[in-house]
């Protein structure tokens with residue numbers, strides 16, 4: 451069955467899709483995924499940072515099924531409760547100033563909407579992104595994505611008037627600086643863009659991942675985020691926080707922006723929002739949202755009633771079970787263990803993260819990225835029943851991102867497999 455399904459998939463699914471594993475799933479539940487051969491895997495990938503409260507959470511399935519019995523699709527023809535109820539919940543949990551929402555289907559779509567809103571509301575065209583960020587693969591989002599040039603290869607010309615400044619990746623600084631002596635040289639480079647390439651009054655927005663995801667699980671210095679907010683405010687530039695990966699409790703808070711006291715003008719979210727049902731959103735203040743008239747943006751499937759019901763239940767479950775606090779606690783515990791492993795093991799250059807968004811960077815003795823080592827470690831982990839995936843432009847960074855519901859025993863089991871695979 452296994453090999454046959456893979457062969458049939460190769461026959462009929464576009465080769466553009468690349469799968470991280472060949473596991474064919476019979477059942478996924480909580481932190482575990484079971485293959486058709488009956489092998490159980492601990493899932494430290496959370497279905498790409500999406501099933502934040504575990505696979506198939508019962509409360510979410512119940513809410514989705516209830517909604518399915520009533521209505522599955524509206525297409526903006528009919529009004530329904532789950533979308534409004536979700537917007538009300540989001541207004542409560544998003545950073546201060548975010549009051550209204552547009553619902554779409556996936557992360558890239560939320561990013562597209564966010565930059566459209568920024569251009570429409572400001573009447574400006576320029577967009578500034580940060581080197582290493584991933585924002586999706588539709589043409590607008592791809593123009594901002596620079597987690598690797600491979601994603602952009604073959605698709606130029608991309609959106610014009612998009613510029614990129616360095617993301618503060620202090621372990622491997624884009625500016626060649628040293629962590630101990632640098633006073634956010636990246637910020638100075640960004641200011642240089644505004645002097646040499648595009649005037650601030652032509653810039654609609656800057657978009658940043660508050661914790662870098664696909665680009666390497668990198669936490670920026672708080673000072674950089676503070677200066678970025680100040681710079682945007684000074685020039686009337688809208689700041690978009692792309693929280694598609696870092697949101698919904700992944701870092702131990704609803705949104706990673708909160709760690710920096712960052713109040714974005716626009717926020718994007720997807721992945722963990724609905725526990726795997728397709729849904730995304732971007733939010734902004736009422737004042738900003740009221741700047742574009744009806745029809746400026748739209749969607750047939752966005753804000754699907756079933757997905758919205760699943761998202762409401764996801765938020766309720768996170769609140770009821772104290773999963774933010776749990777993720778923060780478990781993240782601290784995991785980071786402690788990962789740092790011990792790093793100290794015991796040659797070839798780990800850096801371990802960093804917030805909450806359950808932890809990156810482990812593999813390096814060769816000369817400090818260069820060691821993808822081959824991580825490939826070997828991931829393969830051994832898989833054999834031992836642990837799914838770990840990589841990130842970073844050189845694919846040499848392991849992501850530790852299990853569901854927030856993970857227990858200490860499950861965390862210990864996963865990290866022990868990880869450590870054994872290193873030897």
Ligand SMILES: Cc1ncc(COP(=O)(O)O)c(C=O)c1O
Pocket residue numbers: 556557558559561584585586587659663664692693694695696720721
């Ligand atoms: C920060 C960020 N933005 C946008 C996206 C795009 O989301 P999607 O794949 O749902 O289009 C991703 C996906 O990984 C992401 O991590």
